Amino acid sequence: MILEAVILHVKPDLQSDFEATFKKASKIISSMDGYLSHELHKCIEVQYKYLLLVRWETLESHTVGFRNSAEFQEWKKLLHHFYEPSPIIEHFEEIEI
Known part of the structure; x- marks a missing residue:
């Protein structure tokens, strides 16, 4: 599981x-x-x-599957005009402790 963490202003x-x-x-x-x-x-x-947390099965589910989709273009159209500056996006994987 990959956790996408996004800081939105x-x-x-x-x-x-x-x-x-x-x-x-x-x-x-x-x-x-x-x-x-x-x-x-x-x-x-x-x-x-705001903090957006998204859980994906794999990194590629987000970076390839979603980011290269027509659905992402609609997502951007709906939301990206609200942000200033651009969102900060990072990906994390859980470690065993």
């Missing part, structure tokens, strides 16, 4: 619109091959900052 005064649109866009990502789950968190300390 939503433009001021667009939080409500972003959250409503994100609910619609969630249907897109959740329909993708290799998708396991996702969750969106709003930062308490920093206004307009």
